[in-house]
Amino acid sequence: MSDQRLTHVTGCWVSQPLPSGEKYRYGMVKMPHGDSGSKLQVSWFMPERYQGMVDASLVGSGFQNGMDVQDATPGTGVRSLGIGSIMQQRILAGSQQVLVDFPESGERHWLPYQHLRQVKGAKHRFITAATGKELDAERMRLRMLAHAIETWNENTGALSHLNIEPLPHQINLVHHILASGNFNWLIADDVGLGKTIETGMLLHALHQRRQIKRVLLITPAGLTKQWQEELYDKFMLDEFEIYGEDFSINETRQWKMHDHVIGSMDRFKQEDHLASLLQAEDWDLIIFDEGHRLSRRQYGQKLDSSDRYALAASLRGKTEHMLLLSATPHQGMQDKFIALLELLRPERRRELMLLSLKPEILHDMVYRNHKADVTDAEGNFIFQGKITRAMKVPASEESQAFDKGLQDYLRRGYAAGVEMGRTGNAIGFVMTVYRKLAASSSAAILNALRNRLARLEKKLNDEHGTDEPVDERYFGEWEEQLATNAKEFFAGEIMLLNELIEEAEQLMHNDCKLQLFIDEVIRKILATNPVEKVLIFTEYRTTQDYLCETLRYHFGEDKVELINGSMGHAERRDAIARFEDHGQFLISTEAGGEGINLQRQCHIMINFDLPWNPMRLVQRIGRLYRYGQKKKVVVFNIHQPDTMDQHIIDLLYDRIDSVVHDMAAVQKDEFNEGLKDEILGELAELIDVEDILQAATLQGIERTRERIDEALRQAQTSIGKQRELFEYAARSDANELRDELQITQEHLLSFVLGMCYQLGIEVAERTHKSKLLRIRLSELVMRELGMSPKASPRMDVTLDRELAAHRPDTQMLDLNSPLMRYLLNKARDYDFGGLAAVVQGDELGEGALFGAMLRWQGLQGKRMREEFVTIQVNEGGAKLNTEAIGQWLLQPAQPAELKPMPEHCKALFAGAESAINQRLASVSNRYLIPENLQWATAGWTI
Incomplete structure (x- = not known):
């Protein structure tokens, strides 16, 4: 009857025909005997109970459908498939096999019956009113906690190796997307809320679930390295390689060796790179950072797609799941926004065309957190408690004389560029860089002017390429090293440069800005607290060196640390550690504007120069003004209003501040500082500051005011449209996890x-x-x-x-x-053990306590979601994940004694099963259908 090559394992159920040949006896193998288990010692239970020896060749499967079994396949190195339930049985080529459903892995396998042993699951023990050694209250509690901890991590990514403390809005976002059963989303959180962190948590959770293997992350050119560093440093995701830097592809088959790839969208959009990429195997997930750069506009019936959009559209068929990240996906352009959503859900194109009439369809494809609503774990608003002080540099003859000469140089340079047409754009760019350097420090502009003169006099021959992608954090440092050609921009440039250099040298001898920085800011800070730590920002390395030299001269060599774009991640980390330990001043370029968090040791920041892009200022302040800051953040902004450029920058910031305040006041009954930051971020993304400043040089200050107001009006309109539409997007909800067992x-x-x-x-x-x-x-x-x-x-x-x-x-x-x-x-x-128990729990009341794993699958059978739920059953009915259970799980469980009646057990179990099925049904949606239910524990409470 059986395949004698297979050895029966202890606990295997067997059957044997009775002598009459009409019925069978059933029993369980107690121990195999003889060579290769040819003899079996069996405890027979039906029709009579006795033990005896039997030849293995004379027995067959005694298992019944629905029995709980464990895979006990013998052999060194063979890992058990776990515990499952028997679904069907068959005989194939003389081999008796059973189909076992393994709910934990979601797999079903036909296995030889000889290698299975019966187990008594939680349901069986409860319904049969198990007693004795099978019951263990504390082990039941620990078993429940183990399931809950694992599942909570898989659903939020919050308990894995993260070098961060996830915030509630980040946990809620990850949970919402994972629980939706669909991973095609536009994550549109406000600037500064951590889209990188949310993406890292999501990737980590998907890896924990074993739902993704191949991931393609496409970013702007200058951010590939930053993404790679952040994913490794914060999430220990060290598999990501940068295409074109860490590896290249010579033959299509080489793509198989690279499952985690980061690439530049501007590199991938090129014809040869795109052709190669499209030959790669499909990806489990494709992510586009700064998705608003994927532009497609509609003109009548004609669609005009950018190369970047064409890249995303080409890749859409290479993945089942796509994520887009963008704080400003709408930008006042409905057709462009719809085109982004069409990338995510091409099958919903007809619905998307009616977005204005049915904006509610955004709820399951766009997720947006508002900075004004974000709180910490205790419910306190994170973005509050900030003081900004403007420190105005007194006017001096030297600064006014230099500024007059510089403005003349800039006008002549811009005019020469305009006269040359498109080929003159490079001259305009150089002029813009010089004016930004002048607004930073006298040392920065003096160094740049000297370098320009040296090139014209053929004393400086170094070249600096302009076609390489530049990390946006280090753009200012790159600008500072910009090489210019050795030909005069305009007639008389050398003579004018000599005059400017002489005036700049005079300015450095009486540097009012530096004196104010030391005497009116630094010394007064230290007078209040001699050991106060201060974070200082500047956009340029020359200014950084200038400040470093000055601070070390006044306060000591070991008191000053630097962060800039030339430093690797480890160097920056060491500099921060020294600053937080015994240092006092940390001077950073924009390299520290993102990715470093200093809120635990520092609350004072000085902007030695104001960035021309207001968004950079928000990012700088975010280094201190974030979760974990215990003090009010104090920000000193140093202004020099006696120069034209600084006057325009001040005007721009004042007008933006006024508009932001008005918009925030209108949108919230109770003014929230976070809402102001949020709107500032949206405005900054929509204003071309450099265009406004260039126009100021050529058209005068009055026209500049008009340009600023015009830009702000357009930005306000765009933000208004975007905010109105985004009211329908999904967002962080304090009740997001209300129905689930939350782990602390x-x-x-x-x-x-x-x-x-x-x-x-x-x-x-x-x-x-x-x-x-x-x-x-x-x-x-x-x-x-x-x-x-x-x-x-x-x-x-x-x-x-x-x-x-x-x-x-x-x-x-x-x-x-x-x-x-x-x-x-x-x-x-x-x-x-711990599958069943009798527990003492006054807070639980008399009744029953269950733990169960619930799982849902997608429309094609792929597992998409699972939960661990606890069920409390008593006279009031069955309730899931009650607060009382959460409290009971915190303390060692106390055992109790009870002799439950089987009929009462069945009634209690039926109540729990009904509640579980309601939960399975309520979570199901257009993307999710129930997959299975696995009882983990079951116990009686008294």
């Missing part, structure tokens, strides 16, 4: 302590307000962790990210930690 740090700590006690891991000491655990591993645990016998069993562990960051020898117990993974796997293992 307290739950994690309780789980770790409980597992240590169960597994004999000694907790020798708890320090740092109980955040640090000093533990001693048992020999068994060390062996199962694969540790060397000579390794120290002592270990410092913590759940606190900040503590782990400052203690290199302390292991962070996130979900990437080997120890945490070990504890979770142990708690979820069948042999750990």
